[in-house]
Amino acid sequence: MTPEELAHLRRARDLMDREYARPLDVPAMARTALMSAAHFARQFKIAYGETPYNYLMTRRVERAKALLRRGDLNVTFERIRAAGAEVVQEPIDQFYGVRDCAFRDPSGNQLRFSAKVRCVRAAFRDTIEVVEGSPRDRDETGRARNARPRDGLGRPLPYDAPGVERQPEGVPRPPGEALVEAQRLLDDGKPFHAHEVLEDAWKAAPERERELWRGLAQLAVGLTHLARGNAKGAHTLLDRGARNIEPFRDHPPHGVDVPGLIAWAETATPAPPRLVADPGTAPSSAPAG
Secondary structure, X not given: OOHHHHHHHHHHHHHHHHHOOOOOOHHHHHHHOOOOHHHHHHHHHHHHOOOHHHHHHHHHXXXXXXXXXXXXXXXXXXXXXXXOOEEEEEEEXXXXXXXXXXXXXXXXXXXXXXXXXXXXEEEEOOEEEEOOOOOOOEOOOOOEOOOOOEOOOOOEOOOOOOOOOOOOOOOOOOHXXXXXXXHHHHHOOOHHHHHHHHHHHHHHOOHHHHHHHHHHHHHHHHHHHHHHOOHHHHHHHHHHHHXXXXXXXOOOHHXXXXXXXXXXXXXOOOOXXXXXXXXXXXXXOOOOO
């Protein structure tokens, strides 16, 4: 490779670093380097160890990662996915107080992004757009809420799209009522909504039962991932949920069918599980004797 060719390649690389948000393609980058598209792609990989497309995608993901630290996770997630990045995990509310998602960059590295605040900054692909955050949507008690519509599996939709009504947050329910409501939602094909009910129960549960409810909520999230086609995320959450409810196998509170749920999690079938053994049958979770 001649010094002149290397200088031309640097010019194309600088273009990607500077104009990554524009709809660039290999022919456009090759014109900047004064080369044919095929020759440019070969020489670029020799010089920098990766294809021009991978280099451009890496720059975009890195920029999105920086903006996500102070931006709207859902908006940026959709833009990264639209740009062709491999989705590892869609945005989800974690039990430890953050909302996060994950991608895999062109080099195979997993990138996990999280957000604790909402200031609505979006940037990716065709334009760089910075929108100063409007006051956060809050309910009548002043509690923050997310007004963005979602589909039946909890996936964010455009703000003007009709969505499935979410479960009200922070509703105090007796354990039996929470299990009945969560089962109804599971049977209706709404595992994400069931997880919200179970998460409320987890937050309100006494300390000795908290891991049980946490595990049940994780199983519902795992089923959500199964329905979304994210098998890897589903197996992770199902395994985690099964481990959290395992200590309650011998003496399960509220009739929860712990052995049955663990067996279901191991098979990872998309059919919704039974949280409580059916009346009139010998529940698999009942202690011996």
